[in-house]
Amino acid sequence: MTAPKLSLRPLLVATVALSVIATSGCSWVRNKWGNEAMYQGSQQNKPLEVPPGLDTPSTTGAVLIPDAPAGAPVSTQVPSGTESVLMGIDSFVLADSVGSSWRRIGIALGKIDGVTIANRAQLLNSYEVSYKGVSVLLRAEAVGEQTRVVALGQDGQPIRTGVATELLALLKARLG
Numbered sequence: 001m002t003a004p005k006l007s008l009r010p011l012l013v014a015t016v017a018l019s020v021i022a023t024s025g026c027s028w029v030r031n032k033w034g035n036e037a038m039y040q041g042s043q044q045n046k047p048l049e050v051p052p053g054l055d056t057p058s059t060t061g062a063v064l065i066p067d068a069p070a071g072a073p074v075s076t077q078v079p080s081g082t083e084s085v086l087m088g089i090d091s092f093v094l095a096d097s098v099g100s101s102w103r104r105i106g107i108a109l110g111k112i113d114g115v116t117i118a119n120r121a122q123l124l125n126s127y128e129v130s131y132k133g134v135s136v137l138l139r140a141e142a143v144g145e146q147t148r149v150v151a152l153g154q155d156g157q158p159i160r161t162g163v164a165t166e167l168l169a170l171l172k173a174r175l176g
Helices: 008-024 026-033 036-040 098-111 163-175
Strands: 091-094 115-121 126-131 134-143 146-152
Touching: 091 163, 098 115, 098 126, 098 134, 098 146, 098 163, 126 163, 134 163, 146 163
Parallel strands: none
Antiparallel strands: 091 146, 115 126, 126 134, 134 146
């Protein structure tokens, strides 16, 4: 008697059929018993929202101008030769490049009594200074081959009166 030969062909066909059925049913099984629907509806899937008030920084109290002390003496002396300049001056012109003028302004400000430089911004060619309790922005602007030095207030407009004009006159006298 001979032993019956087992054919591998039916076993191979059964294995291929079982793998086709198993792989085609994956999406059906996942949708039936998976958590895909719960994932799509979850709170973590929503886009981020910035709470109100956190999208811009608070600017309250950013730049405070201190009040002058009650009994503080106010100097009315003006350097000689600058009396006529103080009337309505909001800028002056230097015959120099902006970069060179910015450096010269910084040196001159350091030599003027009572001037405190709060910030320097070379990219903006400006100095934020405090003089006699008043905060002023001094900026050098290119005007052709020359440089115009202007004093700006907190609103960004040129200042034509008060301590800023006195500071501009002192600065102009220093820079020549």
